[in-house]
Amino acid sequence: MAKVREQQHLQKCAMTGQNGWTSLCDSEWEARKVNVFDQYGKNINLNTILEKPLEEENKNKLNSPTMINPFAQAGLNENLWEGMKGNLLNYLPQPILMFYMSYLFRGYIALKLPFTLTANFKPMFQSSIMTTDLDVSYVTGISWYFVNLLGVESLSKVFGSYFGMPSFFTKPEENLLESVSLILSSGGVQSQLQQAQPSFGQPKAEEVFRKQSKEIRIINFKSCLTNVEERFLKKFDN
Structure with a gap:
């Protein structure tokens, strides 16, 4: 269940960035970006989503070795x-x-x-x-x-x-x-x-969520209704 929930949240985060043009105004898009950053960019909310307590995460960081000797x-x-x-x-x-x-x-x-x-x-x-x-x-x-x-x-x-x-x-x-x-x-x-070999090249879920939330924060607003009249007339001009 934890893996399924993680994949669903990753898909939701990616779809939010891809469908930013569906926002009706700049304020709506800014609200979406703030919501994504609060949900996926902060450790408290992110640990709740991944079902990983903060104390356990800090303990694993302190006790986990940097490389496993096979x-x-x-x-x-x-x-x-x-x-x-x-x-x-x-x-x-x-x-x-x-x-x-x-x-x-x-x-x-x-x-x-x-x-x-x-x-x-x-x-x-x-x-x-x-x-x-x-x-x-x-x-x-x-x-x-x-x-x-x-x-x-x-x-x-x-x-x-x-x-x-x-x-x-x-x-x-x-x-x-x-x-x-x-x-x-x-x-x-x-x-x-x-x-015994460690799995290299596989980023953690926390890093993926933080990276996507940062990418969404720098996306500029561009609504689908911008110049909709000109595009509509140009489409049926012929």
Whole structure:
């Protein structure tokens, strides 16, 4: 109800300024301006409209912080730390496996692809073999590791399209993505950060009312009946 009343009073204040030309005389317009300023420009009447006592307003001004620290929210540091640990645990096995693959299988052929490739794929699939006449379908261990690491789903699609078989790797990845999406949608670090961020760029209702009342006070009177005879004759002159 408070929000509805606030919107109605804002609309009333705006309509008073827009329809100032409907006043019949200067004194009527001055009375309207005084009424608007008394109703929306003074704290006592404005607090009554917004249902906000003056003592409570002063107390909130004294106790309210200037800016909310998003990292000071309860439980946010724990969630950030858990997320960092999860990312670190997911990353650490990759360089370890890459080191072992590079150390143990350098210069060795790991497998042969069941389809032919062009010579442009030679630097990617035969990184540790310095031969120019070896078929590109022979793949080294470290190259196969990078292919699996960076393009498992794409490679499975190539196998599926070439042999007409279903994809082998997309189902676990889809389950993983669904789990991550479920965690993010249910809450977590991002949601808490968004809730902790202060809402900038949204002026308070008191400031809007005072601004509109000041704008109405400087509007000069111009009645709709000014030169009404000349405008009427000019309209039906033709």
